[in-house]
Amino acid sequence: MKIDTASLARQQLHDLIGNIISPLPIAFISTVGPDGTHNASPFSFVAPVCTKPPIICVSFALKRGQKKDTVRNIESTGDFVINVVDEAIIQQAIQASGDYPSGVDELKETGLTAIKSDRVKSPRVAEAKINLECRMVQKLEIMEEGAGLRAIVFGEVLVMHIKDEVWVNGEIDPFRLKPVGRVGRNLYCRTGDIIEVKRTEIKA
Numbered sequence: 001m002k003i004d005t006a007s008l009a010r011q012q013l014h015d016l017i018g019n020i021i022s023p024l025p026i027a028f029i030s031t032v033g034p035d036g037t038h039n040a041s042p043f044s045f046v047a048p049v050c051t052k053p054p055i056i057c058v059s060f061a062l063k064r065g066q067k068k069d070t071v072r073n074i075e076s077t078g079d080f081v082i083n084v085v086d087e088a089i090i091q092q093a094i095q096a097s098g099d100y101p102s103g104v105d106e107l108k109e110t111g112l113t114a115i116k117s118d119r120v121k122s123p124r125v126a127e128a129k130i131n132l133e134c135r136m137v138q139k140l141e142i143m144e145e146g147a148g149l150r151a152i153v154f155g156e157v158l159v160m161h162i163k164d165e166v167w168v169n170g171e172i173d174p175f176r177l178k179p180v181g182r183v184g185r186n187l188y189c190r191t192g193d194i195i196e197v198k199r200t201e202i203k204a
């Protein structure tokens, strides 16, 4: 099989990229609107791009030609929180991506708890084992054929909250964290089968 990407529609390409760059992470992003309403939704087009300062980028499509609530809230406050999705909260995080009208608090709807952040206005999700308080440092826009302007937001991580239960000997234990990845449209993977692969050191 050989695919000329120009021959595919946007949705087909979206699904293929999600299958190929896989597993994708799931960043459950919580924000707050100008009226104080909390908002939370999952996003997988997410990547770390710099380590000091620690910067993570997230790519947001439009929804029915309009900016998503998450993007509007980030533009208004200049911040957001990335909550890591693990096996214990995957169901709620996916449910929160439902077509809830603006003004509906997806955290309340899905039975999750918003708690105050230290340095940003956006709330943290109490049930997540890791929360990253982020401040937007840059935003790019890319015109996407048939879909309009996609926003790519770069956030600097100001504070990392890591629960003691996953912090072992000065590092995060992935066996305890149990993060979930996305491997297809409605397909997710557990990370219970982690392997260690070492390389032979080459003398420079």
Ligand SMILES: Cc1cc2nc3c(=O)[nH]c(=O)nc-3n(C[C@H](O)[C@H](O)[C@H](O)COP(=O)(O)O)c2cc1C
Pocket (backbone or CB within 6 Å): 026, 039, 040, 041, 042, 043, 044, 045, 046, 059, 060, 061, 062, 063, 067, 068, 069, 070, 071, 094, 096, 097, 098, 099, 100, 182
């Ligand atoms: C696992 C998963 C990953 C998603 N990743 C993205 C993404 O990277 N970018 C995006 O624009 N939408 C993504 N979505 C869709 C949003 O979660 C969805 O449009 C949501 O309703 C947006 O909510 P908001 O309007 O409250 O911001 C994803 C959905 C799921 C279930």
